Amino acid sequence: MRAAIVGGGAIGSPLAMQLAHDPVIEELRVIDADRIALSNLPRQPWFNETDIGDFKAECLVRYAPERLTARVEALTNDNAARLLAGCDIVFDASDNWPARMAIQQWSFQTGAPWIFASALRAEGMSALLSPKTQCLFCLFGTLQQGPRCFEAGVLGTLTLAVAGQAVTLWELWREHPDDVQYWPQGLFLVDGVQGAVTKIGMKAVQCTHGAR
Amino acid sequence: MELDNRTIEKFSRQILMDEIGYDGQLRLLSETVWLTGPDPWRAWAARYLRAAGLEVKESPAVKTSRNLRLIASSGRCPDLVIPVSGEGGQTMVAMGLAMTQWLRTLASGEMEA
Numbered sequence: 001m002r003a004a005i006v007g008g009g010a011i012g013s014p015l016a017m018q019l020a021h022d023p024v025i026e027e028l029r030v031i032d033a034d035r036i037a038l039s040n041l042p043r044q045p046w047f048n049e050t051d052i053g054d055f056k057a058e059c060l061v062r063y064a065p066e067r068l069t070a071r072v073e074a075l076t077n078d079n080a081a082r083l084l085a086g087c088d089i090v091f092d093a094s095d096n097w098p099a100r101m102a103i104q105q106w107s108f109q110t111g112a113p114w115i116f117a118s119a120l121r122a123e124g125m126s127a128l129l130s131p132k133t134q135c136l137f138c139l140f141g142t143l144q145q146g147p148r149c150f151e152a153g154v155l156g157t158l159t160l161a162v163a164g165q166a167v168t169l170w171e172l173w174r175e176h177p178d179d180v181q182y183w184p185q186g187l188f189l190v191d192g193v194q195g196a197v198t199k200i201g202m203k204a205v206q207c208t209h210g211a212r
Numbered sequence: 213m214e215l216d217n218r219t220i221e222k223f224s225r226q227i228l229m230d231e232i233g234y235d236g237q238l239r240l241l242s243e244t245v246w247l248t249g250p251d252p253w254r255a256w257a258a259r260y261l262r263a264a265g266l267e268v269k270e271s272p273a274v275k276t277s278r279n280l281r282l283i284a285s286s287g288r289c290p291d292l293v294i295p296v297s298g299e300g301g302q303t304m305v306a307m308g309l310a311m312t313q314w315l316r317t318l319a320s321g322e323m324e325a
Contacts, residue, residue: 014256018300038222045263121229122312153228157260157311164304171301190305192312197305 001025001174004084005091006075006103008032008056010043010159011117011166012093017046018167019091020064024174028067030057031083033074043156075099080106089173090114091166104129104136108210113173113183117166119154122192124162128169131210132180134202138209139187158192165190165197213238223265236319240265243288243318249273249280253296257282257307264315280307282314289318 001024005012008030016030034056036047044056051059057070071083075094080102084090090103092114103114113130116139129135169184176182187200215223215238226232232240244267247258251272257280258268273281278297294310296303 014304018304039224042223042226042263045259153225155226155229155312156263157308157315160260161305161308164301164308167301167304171299192309195309195313
C-alpha cells in the first residue's frame with residue numbers, strides 16, 4: 001500500500017516512525033514545508049538541536065530512507081491531487097484546517113479514506129473518515145480554525161497518544177480495507193487528564209457531503 | 213534557579229499549559245528518572261521524557277519483560293508501570309496517556325506536601 005502523512009511535526013513524526021516499520025506499507029510520503037525550530041524539540045523528539053533549520057520531512061526520511069520519501073511543500077487544494085496521487089490512505093497530522101480541507105476534497109474526489117488527528121493542551125482526537133462512512137463535515141459541521149499549539153500549548157506525550165490512536169485506526173482498517181462494515185466508526189477522544197480514550201458513536205451517520 | 217530566554221523559548225508550548233507553567237517546567241528540568249523496560253518502547257519513552265526536560269537514566273530489561281517502569285528519583289511521583297506488549301498503536305496510546313498524567317503530577321509538585 002501507499003500512504004501519505006500530511007505534517008511531519010508532533011503527530012506526524014511518531015506516525016512516520018511507527019508506520020515505517022509496517023510491512024503492509026511499501027511507500028510512505030511525508031508532506032511538510034516547515035523547518036525544525038527550537039520550540040519543536042520538546043514534543044518532536046526525533047529532531048535534535050543540530051537539526052534546527054532543516055526541513056522536518058527530510059529529517060524524518062533519514063531514519064528510514066528505504067520506506068519514507070519527503071515532499072517539502074504545504075498541502076493545498078491546488079496540489080493535493082499531485083502530492084497524494086496513488087495513495088490508498090492519508091494521515092492528517094497537519095495542525096491546520098486548510099490542509100484538512102484539502103485532504104477532505106481529495107477524499108471526496110477519489111473515494112479513498114483518511115485518518116484525521118489533532119491535539120491541543122492535554123486533549124486530542126482522531127477518526128477514520130471516508131465518503132462511504134463519515135467525513136470532516138459530519139463530525140464538525142462548518143469549520144473554523146481553533147486555537148493552535150503555539151497559542152494554547154500542548155504536551156509531547158499527549159501528541160504521542162493521539163498518533164497512537166491514529167495508528168490503532170489504521171491497524172483496524174488495514175485488516176479489512178475493502179469491507180466498510182469492519183471499519184472503526186466514530187470520533188475517538190484522547191483525554192490526557194483522565195488518561196482514557198472515549199469513543200463518540202456515529203453509527204447512524206451516512207455521509208452525503210461528498211455526493212455530486 | 214531561573215530559566216534563561218532560550219530555555220523558555222524551547223519549552224514555551226509546555227509552559228503555556230496551565231498544568232505545567234513556569235514552576236512546573238522548573239520541576240521537570242530538575243527531575244531525574246530511572247527508566248527500564250524492553251526496546252523499542254524504552255527508547256521511545258526516553259526520547260519523550262528527555263524532550264520534556266527530564267534527565268533520563270536507562271537500564272535494559274530482561275528479555276521477558278513486558279512493562280516499562282519509570283521511577284522519579286525525587287520521589288515527587290509514584291512509580292509508573294506501562295504495559296507495552298500490545299499492538300503498536302495501542303502501546304503508543306498507553307505510553308502517551310500514562311506519561312502525560314505522570315508529567316502533570318511531577319510538574320504540579322502536589323506530592324511534595
